[in-house]
Amino acid sequence: MQYHTHGFNPGDPNVFAAAPGHRRAGDPLPETIDVLIAGSGPAGLCLAAQLAREPSIRTMLVEPKFGPMEKGQADGISVRSMEMFQAFGFAEKVMRESxxxxxxxxxxxxxxxxxxxxxxxxxxxxxxxxxxxxLLNQARVHDMFLDLMRDGPTKLEPDYGLKVVDLEIDPNAKDYPVTVTLEHTDLARLGQTTQLRANYVIGCDGARSSVRKAIGGTLHGDAAxxxxxxxxxxxxxxxxxxxxxxxxxxxxxxxxxxxxxxxxxxxxxxxxxxxxxxxxxxxxxxxxxxxxxxxxxxxxxxxxxxxxxxxxxxxxxIGHRLTDKFDDVPADQLATRTPRVMLAGDACHTHSPKAGQGMNVSMGDTFNLGWKLISVLTGRADPALLHSYSGERRAAAQGLVEFDHKWARVVGSKAPDTVTDGLPRVAREFVNNLPFTCGLTVQYEPGLLTGAQLHQHLAKGFEIGKRFHSAPVVRLADAKPMHLGHCVDADARFRLFIFAPANDTGTHGGAVDALCSWLQNDAASPICRFTATGEDIDAVIDVRAVFQQGFRALDYTAMPALLRPHVGRLGLCDYEKVFCADATRAGDIFDMRQIDRANGCIVIVRPDQYVGHILPLDARDGLSAYFANILRARS
CATH class of the missing domain: 3.30.9.10 (D-Amino Acid Oxidase, subunit A, domain 2)
Incomplete structure (x- = not known):
């Protein structure tokens, strides 16, 4: 964790200085807001925790209840959600308490x-x-997201005692096109309404979602x-x-x-x-x-x-239900409109709790959405990026509903349990379903954010479209053993991992050096095109390298300048970009993830920890094209 980048920062490094211009919960309601989140369940809080870290985004979260949850609801946390919690910085706390x-x-x-x-x-x-x-009380998970919100630069807290009852969208308005009607739920002002305008509204308000109803959405499916x-x-x-x-x-x-x-x-x-x-x-x-x-x-x-x-x-x-679309754009207007209202969690999919996936999939929805909203609202990406949310997450929810149908029938079956390979049917199906219940079978289809599998053979263990499967490495500068995936924080940045070919030590003339030089200096490179003047060189795309040699065999000072960037207000060197295989301890990442040792490769990891693409080290055009489909050129 880095927290002296802009100067010495005493005290708790998780607490950020307050950014100016943000209201606090309880202050008079604003007339306009960038993002309004309806509902403070796991989906809403996961999204709010991401947005709270971006000082330029004004976010408001409304909740009809009068305070945070204390008990009940979900409790199962899949390994995929734990990987996500690592990106937020509280996985260790969850592991200690759970x-x-x-x-x-x-x-x-x-x-x-x-x-x-x-x-x-x-x-x-x-x-x-x-x-x-x-397993952990859902309320404690809420607490950890709430801490991130309060400690972030926007000091975001829920506005309790308010609910969305209706909204209207003006598709022709450029700014704040969504007019939202809020209703007070506390006894002193029960039934009183007020209106504000928002750029985006995210309905995380449960199976009876007012936001879903307002955009004409319906849950289709069956009852249990x-x-x-x-x-x-x-x-x-x-x-x-x-x-x-x-x-x-x-x-x-x-x-x-x-x-x-x-x-x-x-x-x-x-x-x-x-x-x-x-x-x-x-x-x-x-x-x-x-x-x-x-x-x-x-x-x-x-x-x-x-x-x-x-x-x-x-x-x-609870039945198995799914809505047609996770946003407000009619199918015949995809080319002319971008989403302004989106749904997440139970507002767009419901299922039984038998597989323990409800909270996990809901958080997965908004972990997918959060970085996209940040990219659009900060000008890094075109609003058309938001179309990918409904496509990607509805497919994931469809897979969950289909699985839940099957698993509910197995668990509730009255038929005698047949034994095969020493296991009764329920146990056998449970074992077969473990990758799914661990949350690891979601695979996004090729498209804007997910490349074709032409070069999948270069790193067979990093499946394109699936979550980045972390593995042990050793950080070169301080010989720290760690997991490579723990470099991917919930900060809306892409990661570009360079896996070095055999005998490449990062010195001048090697493939890694050539790629880094092009990325840093060529006007056609995605770093030069999509990083704004005045931003740190890794503000949008964070480049890191992994070498096959042990850490004692490499010279940190000989590494390309891009892997030793000077960042922050003081221009301090970032020493955490270069890693080595950990062949003597937990396993060699090149073997574990079947990376081509002779040629190496590039692995692009999206901000939500999913593998976006795999390319050869010399695929300059392919690298440029991938990011050009997502990001806006910056001056």
Missing amino acids: VWINETTFWAAGAESLLERVARVQDVPDGISEMPHV HHAWGVMDLLATTNFPDWRMKSFVRSQDAGILMVLPREGGHLVRLYVELDALGEHERVADRGMGADDIIAKAQRIFQPFKLDVKDVVWWSIYE
Whole structure:
């Protein structure tokens, strides 16, 4: 982490000096705003945390509730989300506070209909990520995003007690084309409305989204027609796997899932309740916490469950639904309009919580959107870039809905569990689905941001369109062992990783030096074209290099100037751009990611940690063309 770039910075390096001109929550409402976010769930907060870091963007987040969440809602955090949290800087805090899910067990009725453990499997496959799968109260995740917002230069905080009730878009207006009607929800001003105008509105306001309705969006799909109870509780039990993630299937009382929670004692239960009629809703049954407990006790028999305290509970029936489009632009106007209103999270896709993907996919939506909004609002990219949001994230959500359909049928099946290769069906399907539930199967199609796979063979382990699969390296300047992917911060910058060919030591005359010289000095290079005068040379595209030699075999001072840039107000040298393979410790990145040792390559990583393209080291035209499709030339 670098925090003396512009001069000595005492105190907490995560707290930025306040940028001028930004209102604080509770101040009079503005007449205009750059971005209005509706809803302070995980999608809204993930977006707000990104925007809060950009001093030039005025952001407002409205929430009808009167304060931050304290308990309940989601708790599963996939390894992909943990990688994202690393970019925000709080993955270590989450790992320290959370419970790690290392093993999953499966129970079913055995001899004399008594429950017995029928399988146990490793929850996160080896080598799939450096991050664990963890469980943590969603409220704590919210807290960490809220801290980032408050500590950022814009000092952003939610405006509680306000909700979006309607909006209108003037497609012909250049500035602030969205007129938003806000309504107060506190008793003192209940029902009072006010209006403001925004450049962009992002609806993160849940399955009953007012923003979605205002742009004519509809959730299509089916209802589950089955009630499930979820409960966070403190209890005593003789069930052996109380601190394991467990699937429990009784003979005839139904099924439940056990999810241990942070703190060593708290546990969450998902409990199958009753089937619902075609037109029946959960509320019609009048069920409560006692019904969840009683059903769980029946499923657990002959094990005992003595509930000491119920922390939170809910009964739900969630279908699998998806909206047609994640923005406001009609299909026949794509060439003439750019998005002004976009949807994220439950506002555009809903599903059951059985796969633990709701919070994770919602945050994935706005992690995809955040850097695009920043790029457009700061003038780095054309507004047409925002079209890519709906295309990329709707496809990801479609994959989730299809998976959830399949997995819900497996979990809820009443058929006998057939055993194949030593595993019952539920356990076998669980193992097959692990890459999906880890959040690692999203692959963006070739297009504006994702290149063709012509040169995929140069780095087979960095799949184009998928998330950048980090691997160990050693930083040359200080011999620090670390993960290369941890260089990708949530700062809206592209990363260009140069993997050096064999025998290239970065000195004059080598392929790395030639590429760096062109990037830094040639007017046709993307760095020269898209970095504005007065900006640091890495303000838009952050170039780093990885060499095959050990760190003792290389001379840092002989590296190209682009890899030793002088940045910030004082022109200080950045010593963190050059890395070496870590062949003696955790593994050689060139072997682990199947990088062509003879020729090396360029790997372009998007600001949201996805691989945008792979190119040969001499592909000057291809490199220029990739960025020319995304960024605006700057003077």
